[in-house]
Amino acid sequence: MNEQASRIERSRTRITKLVFPQDTNPIGTLYGGTALHWMDEVAFLTATRYARCQVVTVSMDRVDFKVPIPEGAIVELVGEVVRVGRSSMTVNVKILQEDARASTQELAIEGTLVMVAVDEAMKPVNLD
Numbered sequence: 354m355n356e357q358a359s360r361i362e363r364s365r366t367r368i369t370k371l372v373f374p375q376d377t378n379p380i381g382t383l384y385g386g387t388a389l390h391w392m393d394e395v396a397f398l399t400a401t402r403y404a405r406c407q408v409v410t411v412s413m414d415r416v417d418f419k420v421p422i423p424e425g426a427i428v429e430l431v432g433e434v435v436r437v438g439r440s441s442m443t444v445n446v447k448i449l450q451e452d453a454r455a456s457t458q459e460l461a462i463e464g465t466l467v468m469v470a471v472d473e474a475m476k477p478v479n480l481d
């Protein structure tokens with residue numbers, strides 16, 4: 354495994370959450386804005402682990418909401434760096450819905466974010 358592949362492997366991030374009533378919309382399923390917040394959080398952690406410096410979100414390219422996630426569900430967010438540029442990283446984020454009784458997971462939401470490594474002056478820095 355080369356150095357970049359190893360960094361990608363080590364930066365992969367998983368967060369498990371329970372969908373509480375305050376996370377839902379009026380029909381009792383996970384609110385889209387909450388999902389986007391959670392996706393940004395896991396992308397931020399993933400990119401920070403890759404870059405080991407300050408990162409900011411520069412773009413949220415596309416998010417597909419495939420199946421509704423009901424209140425009370427267990428969800429797992431998985432972030433993975435899929436492209437590394439000069440200062441930017443593209444992070445794929447999946448939200449998997451888990452059936453607690455059957456221990457199976459279904460892909461519910463997927464999206465891609467671009468994160469940029471920056472210095473204290475908010476200037477992009479090279480990822481070496």
Ligand SMILES: CC(C)(COP(=O)(O)OP(=O)(O)OC[C@H]1O[C@@H](n2cnc3c(N)ncnc32)[C@H](O)[C@@H]1OP(=O)(O)O)[C@@H](O)C(=O)NCCC(=O)NCCS
Nearest residue numbers: 408409410411412438439440441442467469471475476477
């Ligand atoms: C991130 C930021 C410093 C980049 O500044 P910039 O002047 O666009 O810098 P550059 O043109 O050199 O671009 C830097 C990198 O970002 C990428 N980038 C910039 N805008 C992008 C966009 N909309 N989508 C995808 N990539 C983008 C560039 O392709 C470049 O990638 P590379 O270095 O891997 O080749 C600036 O856009 C910024 O401060 N944005 C606000 C970030 C923010 O507040 N986020 C919310 C809070 S976390």
